[in-house]
Amino acid sequence: MAFDIEMIKKVYAELPGKVEKTRQLLDKPLTLTEKILYAHLADEQPAAPYERGNSYVNFNPDRVAMQDATAQMALLQFMQAGKAKAAVPSTVHADHLIQAKVGADKDLATAEITNKEVYDFLSSVSNKYGIGFWKPGAGIIHQVVLENYAFPGGMMIGTDSHTVNAGGLGMVAIGVGGADAVDVMAGMPWELKFPKLIGVKLTGKLNGWTAPKDIILKVAGLLTVKGGTGCIVEYFGEGAESLSCTGKGTICNMGAEIGATTSTFGYDASMARYLEATGRADVAAAANEVKEHLTADSEVYANPEQYFDQLIEIDLNTLEPHLNGPFTPDKATPISQMREEAEKNGWPLKVEVGLIGSCTNSSYEDISRAASIAKQAAEKNLKAAGEFKITPGSEQVRYTIERDGLIDTFNQMGGEVYANACGPCIGMWARTGAEKQEKNTIVHSFNRNFAKRADGNPNTFAFVGSPELVTALAIAGDLGFNPITDTLKNANGEEVKLDEPTGHELPPKGFDVEDAGYQAPAADGSDVEVVVDPESERLQLLTPFTPWDGKNITGARLLIKAKGKCTTDHISMAGPWLKFRGHLDNISNNMLIGAVNFFNEETNMVKNQLTGEYGEVPATQRAYKAEGIPTIVVGDHNYGEGSSREHAAMEPRHMGVRAVLVKSFARIHETNLKKQGMLGLTFANEADYDKIMEDDTFNFLDLDAFAPGKPLQLEVVHADGSKEVIVANHSYNKQQIAWFKAGSALNLIKEQNK
Ligand code: F3S
Numbered sequence: 058m059a060f061d062i063e064m065i066k067k068v069y070a071e072l073p074g075k076v077e078k079t080r081q082l083l084d085k086p087l088t089l090t091e092k093i094l095y096a097h098l099a100d101e102q103p104a105a106p107y108e109r110g111n112s113y114v115n116f117n118p119d120r121v122a123m124q125d126a127t128a129q130m131a132l133l134q135f136m137q138a139g140k141a142k143a144a145v146p147s148t149v150h151a152d153h154l155i156q157a158k159v160g161a162d163k164d165l166a167t168a169e170i171t172n173k174e175v176y177d178f179l180s181s182v183s184n185k186y187g188i189g190f191w192k193p194g195a196g197i198i199h200q201v202v203l204e205n206y207a208f209p210g211g212m213m214i215g216t217d218s219h220t221v222n223a224g225g226l227g228m229v230a231i232g233v234g235g236a237d238a239v240d241v242m243a244g245m246p247w248e249l250k251f252p253k254l255i256g257v258k259l260t261g262k263l264n265g266w267t268a269p270k271d272i273i274l275k276v277a278g279l280l281t282v283k284g285g286t287g288c289i290v291e292y293f294g295e296g297a298e299s300l301s302c303t304g305k306g307t308i309c310n311m312g313a314e315i316g317a318t319t320s321t322f323g324y325d326a327s328m329a330r331y332l333e334a335t336g337r338a339d340v341a342a343a344a345n346e347v348k349e350h351l352t353a354d355s356e357v358y359a360n361p362e363q364y365f366d367q368l369i370e371i372d373l374n375t376l377e378p379h380l381n382g383p384f385t386p387d388k389a390t391p392i393s394q395m396r397e398e399a400e401k402n403g404w405p406l407k408v409e410v411g412l413i414g415s416c417t418n419s420s421y422e423d424i425s426r427a428a429s430i431a432k433q434a435a436e437k438n439l440k441a442a443g444e445f446k447i448t449p450g451s452e453q454v455r456y457t458i459e460r461d462g463l464i465d466t467f468n469q470m471g472g473e474v475y476a477n478a479c480g481p482c483i484g485m486w487a488r489t490g491a492e493k494q495e496k497n498t499i500v501h502s503f504n505r506n507f508a509k510r511a512d513g514n515p516n517t518f519a520f521v522g523s524p525e526l527v528t529a530l531a532i533a534g535d536l537g538f539n540p541i542t543d544t545l546k547n548a549n550g551e552e553v554k555l556d557e558p559t560g561h562e563l564p565p566k567g568f569d570v571e572d573a574g575y576q577a578p579a580a581d582g583s584d585v586e587v588v589v590d591p592e593s594e595r596l597q598l599l600t601p602f603t604p605w606d607g608k609n610i611t612g613a614r615l616l617i618k619a620k621g622k623c624t625t626d627h628i629s630m631a632g633p634w635l636k637f638r639g640h641l642d643n644i645s646n647n648m649l650i651g652a653v654n655f656f657n658e659e660t661n662m663v664k665n666q667l668t669g670e671y672g673e674v675p676a677t678q679r680a681y682k683a684e685g686i687p688t689i690v691v692g693d694h695n696y697g698e699g700s701s702r703e704h705a706a707m708e709p710r711h712m713g714v715r716a717v718l719v720k721s722f723a724r725i726h727e728t729n730l731k732k733q734g735m736l737g738l739t740f741a742n743e744a745d746y747d748k749i750m751e752d753d754t755f756n757f758l759d760l761d762a763f764a765p766g767k768p769l770q771l772e773v774v775h776a777d778g779s780k781e782v783i784v785a786n787h788s789y790n791k792q793q794i795a796w797f798k799a800g801s802a803l804n805l806i807k808e809q810n811k
Contacts, residue, residue, distance in 0.1 A: 140810065260294055691718050
């Protein structure tokens with residue numbers, strides 16, 4: 058599917074030299090993570106090693122992947138860069154917008170109607186700019202990437218947190234915001250704080266009911282949802298080598314649930330087998346030639362405590378199957394203790410639904426092992442007590458498991474197949490009766506289980522387990538059922554036991570697919586027209602932001618002085634607003650509606666200085682904009698923390714806010730503001746925050762001399778006519794000042810392209 062073997066060969070050709078240079082620089086044996094990161098530096102090798110957990114480093118990733126929800130604004134922005142093609146191989150995957158309701162075919166047909174304008178846009182914009190487009194029904198981004206694009210030793214960014222799944226094929230693959238994808242596609246480097254390293258040594262071998270999923274469920278229990286923050290997790294040891302490539306993918310996928318930057322495994326025979334089975338024997342052959350550079354130096358794994366910041370050891374021989382939940386993926390309970398835990402905590406024991414598949418657990422191995430349990434239901438005369446749903450990760454997997462009779466097996470136990478899409482994993486599950494909000498339990502093999510994540514019901518207790526365990530629990534209909542020790546009563550009243558799951562790492566007859574759902578881009582897209590209906594409520598072409606006029610901004614009014622926490626969600630709320638994420642003007646109606654106004658402690662209620670009346674923040678800002686009056690937003694500490702959502706910077710820019718002046722910024726948001734051509738400033742003296750009054754007007758005194766390292770003077774005029782000058786610090790470098798002057802980073806790229 059047009060994976061780029063030439064690009065991969067180039068990466069491998071340069072790898073030995075880069076690794077050697079890095080070894081000299083670091084003067085020690087190298088972890089795999091260090092090899093991959095240093096091999097992808099955008100700049101020349103530094104004079105001294107980067108400091109883990111501290112240095113900000115620019116990288117050149119090899120690939121970009123985008124899902125349909127986040128791709129909309131990313132590609133609308135990319136269009137502003139004036140490029141003929143994306144600078145690196147990139148793909149878009151239509152997977153997030155398909156609702157799971159009555160079954161694959163009908164649900165897909167419905168999605169194609171309801172999301173037509175979005176799909177038409179994504180298909181045409183991809184076609185134009187050399188980007189591969191995976192149509193609705195083709196599969197879930199991370200499964201499709203693993204099957205087609207991931208390669209050992211590569212570096213990829215993707216606009217989805219579970220991009221990390223590609224670590225299963227030995228990549229450093231990282232989930233990012235749309236703005237980062239735009240940078241890389243536009244040919245700019247991508248910045249990351251050099252991560253700390255966690256080593257996970259796997260000894261022994263999985264056996265019986267235990268699956269790769271249980272490794273990550275155990276790790277999540279040990280590290281908690283925050284334990285991986287700022288770290289890359291590197292798995293190794295004999296246990297790692299005994300896992301399938303797709304099993305490794307599952308483990309890396311859920312690395313997102315411990316907050317890890319990403320996770321990865323060294324190249325081994327399982328990866329070669331997977332590459333060969335998925336039509337990429339040439340990638341395997343190329344990887345084999347440089348294989349010593351696609352894993353850590355042997356001394357690292359021999360004495361890991363010397364080379365990792367943190368080390369965990371797990372013995373697979375004794376690892377028990379786990380269920381994690383409810384409401385958080387790090388609450389890990391071994392299956393043998395589940396009944397007791399559930400009874401103690403009042404978790405409903407009756408399992409209503411079991412769901413398998415998703416981007417996390419859709420491999421042939423997963424499905425065949427789950428099917429080996431489902432098959433026993435018929436053979437042993439057991440009727441499944443719970444409902445059972447299957448969400449295949451890709452059309453290739455779906456087609457192959459159907460060909461091999463596995464879907465029939467699931468159907469016999471009452472299973473229902475949903476479209477190859479995110480569906481129930483992202484709350485796109487129109488579950489019958491969910492609106493009644495009854496307390497109930499479901500088990501699934503997905504990754505996240507926060508309240509409302511699957512069906513929108515806050516009282517659904519969701520537990521995460523391996524596909525084979527989920528299947529067993531759906532048959533038993535009992536959360537406390539331990540298939541290792543317990544029996545079930547069948548239709549004849551006999552006590553029967555489920556045998557251990559069995560399966561195939563890869564399909565014995567090979568993968569097959571009739572139509573994978575891939576649209577290759579036009580070789581020359583210059584004549585391709587990007588389809589956006591001007592009447593659309595969901596999509597709007599962007600117009601370039603106006604360049605700075607070179608003058609001091611004067612007469613700027615205070616829009617809001619935000620009090621306390623102001624995250625990207627307070628600045629650009631999610632939920633129902635997400636449907637407008639491709640329409641900047643419409644989504645701007647959520648601008649800052651979650652921020653608390655310092656002066657009245659209310660949200661979305663600020664004073665319009667022109668009328669003296671109080672109104673909603675977006676409407677008030679639109680009133681200033683209509684009069685051509687600039688505005689300023691003032692904020693507290695860590696302003697813009699949370700996600701990397703670029704809308705939080707684009708909306709104020711679009712609405713006419715000129716500067717954001719705060720006690721401190723969350724770094725990503727500060728960078729996003731800079732990219733959009735905004736002024737992101739901090740109080741030189743934090744106490745000056747207290748000087749800002751509701752009716753203040755601001756005059757910049759020396760913006761016309763804006764320069765790196767030189768603070769700005771800001772005159773604050775109070776309602777009584779009194780004035781004071783406060784000092785605003787900034788962290789703009791030369792390049793970022795050029796972005797400001799051009800109106801945005803993309804404007805500058807466009808100018809430079811000319
Ligand atoms: Fe989709 Fe769920 Fe994965 S939303 S990308 S299937 S985490």
